[in-house]
Amino acid sequence: MSVLVFVEMGDGAFKKTAFEAVSYSRELADMLGTQVVAVAIGKGIDGSELGKYGAQKVRILPCSDSFTADAHGRMLHNLVHESGASIVVISNTYTGKSLAPRLAQLMDASLASNVVSLPTISGGFVVKRSVFSGKAFAYVHLLKDKKVIAITPNSFDIKYHDGIATVEESTMNTEISKTTIDSVNKVSGKIVLTEAEVVVSGGRGLKGPENWHLIEDLAAVLGAATACSKPVSDMGWRPHSEHVGQTGITIKPNLYIAVGISGAIQHLAGVSASKVIVAINKDPEAPFFRAADYGIVGDAFEILPQLIEASKKYT
Numbered sequence: 001m002s003v004l005v006f007v008e009m010g011d012g013a014f015k016k017t018a019f020e021a022v023s024y025s026r027e028l029a030d031m032l033g034t035q036v037v038a039v040a041i042g043k044g045i046d047g048s049e050l051g052k053y054g055a056q057k058v059r060i061l062p063c064s065d066s067f068t069a070d071a072h073g074r075m076l077h078n079l080v081h082e083s084g085a086s087i088v089v090i091s092n093t094y095t096g097k098s099l100a101p102r103l104a105q106l107m108d109a110s111l112a113s114n115v116v117s118l119p120t121i122s123g124g125f126v127v128k129r130s131v132f133s134g135k136a137f138a139y140v141h142l143l144k145d146k147k148v149i150a151i152t153p154n155s156f157d158i159k160y161h162d163g164i165a166t167v168e169e170s171t172m173n174t175e176i177s178k179t180t181i182d183s184v185n186k187v188s189g190k191i192v193l194t195e196a197e198v199v200v201s202g203g204r205g206l207k208g209p210e211n212w213h214l215i216e217d218l219a220a221v222l223g224a225a226t227a228c229s230k231p232v233s234d235m236g237w238r239p240h241s242e243h244v245g246q247t248g249i250t251i252k253p254n255l256y257i258a259v260g261i262s263g264a265i266q267h268l269a270g271v272s273a274s275k276v277i278v279a280i281n282k283d284p285e286a287p288f289f290r291a292a293d294y295g296i297v298g299d300a301f302e303i304l305p306q307l308i309e310a311s312k313k314y315t
C-alpha cells in the first residue's frame with residue numbers, strides 16, 4: 001500500500017513540481033508508515049536524484065516522453081496494479097489535470113484536485129482543496145480505499161532527505177497511445193511562468209505591445225518570467241500562454257510585480273497566493289493596492305526605467 005508519485009519531466013530534467021510532489025508524497029508515506037515509489041516516463045532518465053527529495057524507489061518507464069493522457073494513464077494504472085499502491089500523487093499541472101481523472105477512473109479511486117496541504121487521517125482521509133479560484137477552501141473526505149491526489153504547484157515546500165533511492169527500469173509493456181504527437185513548438189530561452197520564483201506582469205496600462213520591452217527588461221534583470229492580464233493577451237499584445245488569472249494560469253511566485261494592472265478579482269484569482277506582491281499603478285484607488293504588500297503610485301513609463309537601473313546594481 002505504497003504511495004506512488006508521478007514525476008513530470010521537461011527537456012530531459014525533472015520539473016520543480018516533481019520535487020514538490022515527491023516531498024509531499026514522502027511526508028504522506030511517513031504518516032501512513034509506508035514507502036514512496038516515484039514513476040518517471042521517458043528515456044535516459046537518472047532517477048537517483050529523486051532520493052534527495054524522499055523517494056525510496058524510482059521506476060522508470062523507458063518510452064517516448066511525449067505526453068498523451070490516455071497512454072500515460074493506462075501505463076500508470078498498470079504500475080499501480082503491479083506495485084499495489086493505494087494512493088497516487090500527481091502535480092495539478094496541465095499534464096496532471098488531464099491525467100488524474102483518467103487514472104482515478106481506471107483505479108476506481110476517490111479523486112481530489114487542487115490539494116494544498118497534507119491530509120488529516122485521524123477521522124478518515126480528509127484533504128484541503130483550494131476552490132472558487134483560490135477564494136475559499138473545501139475539506140473533502142476521500143472515501144474509497146484507492147485515492148488520487150493532485151497537488152497544487154507551489155503549495156508544498158520542497159524538502160531534502162539523506163536517503164538513496166533504488167532505481168529500476170520497468171520492463172512493463174508500454175501502452176500504445178490513441179494519438180501521436182508529430183511535433184512540438186516550444187518557446188525557448190525563457191523562464192517557465194509556472195516555475196518562476198519572480199514574475200513581472202503587465203496590463204493595459206502599458207498602452208501597447210511596443211512598450212513591452214520595459215516589462216521584459218525588468219524581468220531580464222531580475223531573472224523573472226513575464227506575464228500579463230487577460231485583455232493584453234486578448235488584444236494580441238502578448239501570447240495567451242502568459243495570461244494569468246481565473247481563466248488563465250494560476251501562479252504562486254515568491255515575488256509578483258504587477259505593472260499597469262487594475263487588480264480585478266479575476267486577475268487576482270491567479271496571482272493572490274504569491275508570497276510578495278508589488279503593484280505599480282498611476283491610480284491610487286486601483287484595487288490592486290488592497291491586495292499588494294508594496295505599492296508604487298505613479299506612471300509606469302517613469303518608474304520602470306528607474307526600477308530597471310536600480311535593480312542592475314544588485315545583480
Ligand SMILES: Cc1cc2nc3c(=O)[nH]c(=O)nc-3n(C[C@H](O)[C@H](O)[C@H](O)COP(=O)(O)OP(=O)(O)OC[C@H]3O[C@@H](n4cnc5c(N)ncnc54)[C@H](O)[C@@H]3O)c2cc1C
Binds near residue numbers: 203266
Ligand atoms: C469571466 C471573466 C474572467 C476573466 N478572467 C480574467 C483573467 O483570468 N485574468 C485577467 O487578468 N482578467 C480576467 N478578466 C478580466 C478582468 O475582469 C479585468 O477586466 C482585467 O483584468 C483588466 O485588465 P487590466 O488591469 O490590464 O486593464 P484595465 O482594467 O484597463 O486596467 C489598467 C490599469 O492600468 C493603470 N494604468 C494606466 N496607465 C498607467 C500608467 N501609465 N502607469 C501605471 N498604471 C497605469 C490604470 O490605472 C488601471 O488600473 C476576466 C473577466 C471575466 C468577466
